[in-house]
Amino acid sequence: MTNSGVNSPTGSDLHLELSGSGSLRSQLMHAVREAVRSGRLPPDTRLPSYRALSADLGIARNTVAEVYSELVEEGWLTARQGSGTRVARRVAPPPPHRRRPRPSSRRPIHDLAPSSPDASAFPRAAWSTSARRAINAAPSEAFGVGDPRGRPELRDALADYLARARGVRVDAELIVICAGYAHALQLLGPLLPSTVAVESYGLAFHRDLIAGAGIRTVPLSIDERGARVGDLSEKSAGAVLLTPAHQYPTGGPLHALRRAAVVDWARTADGLILEDDYDGEFRYDREPIGAVQGLDPDRVIYLGSISKSLSPSLRLGWMVLPDRMIDDVLAVKGRRELWSSAWDQLTLADFISCGSYERHLRRMRGVYRGRRDHLAAALTEHAPHIRVSGIAAGLHAVLELPEGTEHTTLAAARRLGVAVDGLSAYRHPDSTMPHLDGLVVGYGTPAEHAFSSALEALCLALPPAP
Structure with a gap:
């Protein structure tokens, strides 16, 4: 006999394998011991009640009670009034088998x-406060099938913040939430022209994402004023990807004259600008520089995320799109949200709205x-x-x-x-x-x-x- 997962009224789930010869009592004794000995049931784990385990395994309740009682006497389990039956803390499982690391995989010091x-600087307390407040205030539909545009609470909060802090000209209906900058590039890939200009120095990973959509990338030289956008007319590109707030990795913003020039190019050539607002929030020795998107929202896709400002593990980013591209991007993304959790979106919305983000x-x-x-x-x-x-x-x-x-x-x-x-x-x-x-x-x-x-x-x- 083999079984099974127990879903008990106490909330404890337990998988046990009953097999081999002997009585059901002896099989159950062996299964519990092995689960504890192997470390699958660590110390202080609460076990299901007699009734729940007997119902799931088809064993008499008295048999389960006898097994629990004997294992308590042997020191495998403990039983206290109000605390239920638990794995004894003094039962230490053997350490898991560890592969010997190869020298080449040694982590840097x-x-x-x-x-x-x-x-280590993640604002845990403030984030937890926003999470509790957001989850309590969320409408019931927030826990259903996700809207591929993203939660309206987050899009509203971003629209206000981006307009005020980054000079983005935006309405919440023009924002699509995504799982970070790389995800945004993947969604945009099928909609981009066959040739995209990129800065001569940049992340190869991002170039590879564009190339993965069958698009050729051509390099733009850079100097102390940023990308030399005056060369775009020679590149036969239909779009350009820039990091105008802080060129990555060489540093420095795109010069004001070049910001205007790239917008003029987009208007004249019917081109598209992808603005990666990399490090737009972190500035030290200069006045804040607004987004290029503010110069022409119809020609610029503004891309941002919280991977540098908060944490890359949250997997939250956004696109501010020209109105004509919204439907096409949503068609690529799909009918429901498959990437970013509603809970994280709601929490970030509250975190921004209450001022904790800034x-x-x-x-x-x-x-x-x-x-x-x-x-x-x-x-x-x-x-x-x-x-x-x-x-x-x-x-x-x-x-x-x-x-x-x-x-x-x-x-x-x-x-x-x-x-x-x-x-x-x-x-x-x-x-x-x-x-x-x-x-x-x-x-x-x-x-x-x-x-x-x-x-x-x-x-x-x-x-x-x-």
């Missing part, structure tokens, strides 16, 4: 890889500014010959290296347990602009107590002064 926030951003600007300053000071002291750029905003800096030293510097960093990126990994394979040697150093990821030691190791990996 110091994580200075870019693009991630400090996970309070968190202000606090983290101070934290990240301090880390940025700490990085700059460490380099001034230990490697003054290394120029730092791209630090007026964002969560990373670029360390410009002497020509031909990037590969050896990365190898030295790995030996010291430092995770850091080289600029060459971001270069478009078809780019014609000169190669740049450098490191892309993230200062968002390490916990506060680990930051100083991470910088010390980084400085040791840098090439000496010529």
Whole structure:
């Protein structure tokens, strides 16, 4: 006899395998012991009641009671009035089998890889408060089939915030919620023209997502003023993907004249601008720069997420779309929400509306500014010959290296347990602009107590002064 999952009135579910010879009593004794011994039932796990287990297994209630009683006497279980029958705490299961890690899979000691926030700084208390408030206020239909546009509460909150803080011209009906920036690119892929211009330095992962839709990407050179959008007319592209708030990874905003120029190109060429508002919230030494979308909402798709400002694990992002594209995007996404949970959407809506989001951003600007300053000071002291750029905003800096030293510097960093990126990994394979040697150093990821030691190791990996 084999069975089964128990769904008891006490709320305890238990799967037991009754098999082999002997009485049902002995089979049940063996099954419970094995479940505890293997660690599948850890200490303090509450077991189903006699009635629930006997009903599910088809065993007399007295038999179950006798088994529980004997296992209590043997020390496998405990039974207290009002607490039910539980696995004894002194029964320690053997440790699970662990594969011996290969040397190549060893995690770095110091994580200075870019693009991630400090996970330890997540505002747990404020988020929990918003979650409780949002779930209590949610209408019943919020727990049914999800609307692919996203929860109206979140779209309303975003419309207000983006208009006020980022200069986006938006109505809530023009917002579609998605599971982050990468998901947005996947949804837009089937709707983009056959050729899309991208910045010569950017994430290969994003270029691959576009290419996965059968679209060719062509590189735009970049300089201290951002992407050279004046070259778009030579690229035969129908759309361009930009990071105008803070070019990723080289840093710096798109110059005002180029912002106007790319909008003029889109109007003249009937083109489309994809605006990745990367690091738009984190600025330190400059006035806030509004979104390009505010210059022409009919020509710009504005893309944002909370992966840097809050957490990448929440998988929440948004698209602000031209009105003519709403139906096409929803047709690609499908008839129901399959990606972002309604609970997270409702919580974020409350988190934004009650002001907790902006309070968190202000606090983290101070934290990240301090880390940025700490990085700059460490380099001034230990490697003054290394120029730092791209630090007026964002969560990373670029360390410009002497020509031909990037590969050896990365190898030295790995030996010291430092995770850091080289600029060459971001270069478009078809780019014609000169190669740049450098490191892309993230200062968002390490916990506060680990930051100083991470910088010390980084400085040791840098090439000496010529």
